[in-house]
Amino acid sequence: MVAKLDDLPIRDDLKGRKPYGAPQLAVPVALNVNENTHRIPEEVAVDIIGRLAAAVLDINRYPDREFLALRNALANYLGADLKAENIWAANGSNEVLQHIFQAFGGPGRSSLGFGPTYSMYALIAQGTGTIYVDAPRLDRYELSPELIREAILEHKPNIVMLCSPNNPTGTPLSLSCIEAAYEAVTEATGGVVVVDEAYAEFGGNTEVSAINLLEGRERLLISRTMSKAFAFAGARVGYLAADPAVIDALRLVRLPYHLSSFTQAAAEAALDHASTMLATVNDIRFQRDRIMLELKDLGLDPYRSDSNFVLFGGLEDPNGVFEALLAKGVLIRNVGIPGTLRVSAGTEAETSAFLEALRQVLKK
Numbered sequence: 001m002v003a004k005l006d007d008l009p010i011r012d013d014l015k016g017r018k019p020y021g022a023p024q025l026a027v028p029v030a031l032n033v034n035e036n037t038h039r040i041p042e043e044v045a046v047d048i049i050g051r052l053a054a055a056v057l058d059i060n061r062y063p064d065r066e067f068l069a070l071r072n073a074l075a076n077y078l079g080a081d082l083k084a085e086n087i088w089a090a091n092g093s094n095e096v097l098q099h100i101f102q103a104f105g106g107p108g109r110s111s112l113g114f115g116p117t118y119s120m121y122a123l124i125a126q127g128t129g130t131i132y133v134d135a136p137r138l139d140r141y142e143l144s145p146e147l148i149r150e151a152i153l154e155h156k157p158n159i160v161m162l163c164s165p166n167n168p169t170g171t172p173l174s175l176s177c178i179e180a181a182y183e184a185v186t187e188a189t190g191g192v193v194v195v196d197e198a199y200a201e202f203g204g205n206t207e208v209s210a211i212n213l214l215e216g217r218e219r220l221l222i223s224r225t226m227s228k229a230f231a232f233a234g235a236r237v238g239y240l241a242a243d244p245a246v247i248d249a250l251r252l253v254r255l256p257y258h259l260s261s262f263t264q265a266a267a268e269a270a271l272d273h274a275s276t277m278l279a280t281v282n283d284i285r286f287q288r289d290r291i292m293l294e295l296k297d298l299g300l301d302p303y304r305s306d307s308n309f310v311l312f313g314g315l316e317d318p319n320g321v322f323e324a325l326l327a328k329g330v331l332i333r334n335v336g337i338p339g340t341l342r343v344s345a346g347t348e349a350e351t352s353a354f355l356e357a358l359r360q361v362l363k364k
């Protein structure tokens with residue numbers, strides 16, 4: 001007996017919707033979801049296994065619901081005088097974002113993003129019954145304080161989503177844009193500003209984190225993840241830095257014991273080796289810049305990027321190029337922006353494989 005989705009009594013607002021779904025294909029070169037494609041160092045892997053082994057001895061008990069050791073480790077990693085009470089974490093930053101929408105959004109409330117941006121914002125808004133408004137960007141997907149201010153005053157959102165740098169375009173975001181967003185939302189609704197810094201570690205100047213703006217801004221929330229630079233996507237660990245009152249709000253909506261003992265143990269071990277875990281970041285940046293240069297050489301149009309991926313335009317038939325690359329074992333991403341594709345910077349070998357395959361496909 002197999003029912004169809006349409007036969008089920010699901011919520012009206014979910015009917016006809018599609019789940020998030022970047023293709024998961026077994027290919028030699030997968031550069032489609034912005035993972036760090038380097039394996040984690042063996043010494044860290046060994047330490048993680050040791051901690052998991054210790055954790056399994058107590059696995060009959062619920063984990064620390066407050067995951068204090070992990071929050072301490074994350075505060076320590078972020079620096080800037082943050083304490084455990086400023087930190088929240090969940091199973092990926094997607095779950096952190098969902099907690100934010102559950103606590104600050106919901107029926108009768110609205111959120112605002114600047115598209116094209118991370119597709120999960122609209123999906124999480126949908127799942128939590130929050131209205132999502134997509135405001136346009138400037139030329140080449142840039143943002144300015146003025147544009148942000150006007151959009152916030154016009155739409156009066158309860159949640160403002162700023163992706164810094166922006167996925168899928170790579171566009172860096174200045175701190176003045178974040179300050180403008182906070183000021184405008186304070187005037188408009190007293191809502192929250194969420195800065196999604198999933199790719200922060202790849203930025204040219206890691207000093208330009210919104211973390212430095214937290215002081216005195218109790219409705220500024222900064223989301224981070226261990227999925228990208230930290231090479232920990234499979235472990236599902238995302239986190240947030242904010243005023244302790246914000247953490248109290250998120251506690252109201254989280255499921256009890258949402259972070260398993262294994263997740264906590266593995267993340268704590270990885271954070272103990274933070275500099276080793278981040279050792280590949282420089283190389284990835286180098287490969288990103290190499291992609292930019294070589295795509296320009298091919299007559300394509302890469303957008304400026306502060307992340308570990310590059311969006312590039314100048315393609316007459318993006319889908320044809322996507323399929324031709326896939327036939328050569330190279331998986332990248334069609335994010336649906338006309339004339340463009342997006343590629344993650346991989347290892348030197350993977351990046352070379354992508355560039356060589358692209359040259360062949362474009363016959364250059």
Ligand SMILES: *Cc1c(COP(=O)(O)O)cnc(C)c1O
Pocket residue numbers: 034091092093094095118163167196198224225226227228233236237238
């Ligand atoms: C990859 C990504 C995330 C991270 O998701 P996780 O759930 O932490 O794996 C968050 N925001 C953006 C913009 C991303 O690209």
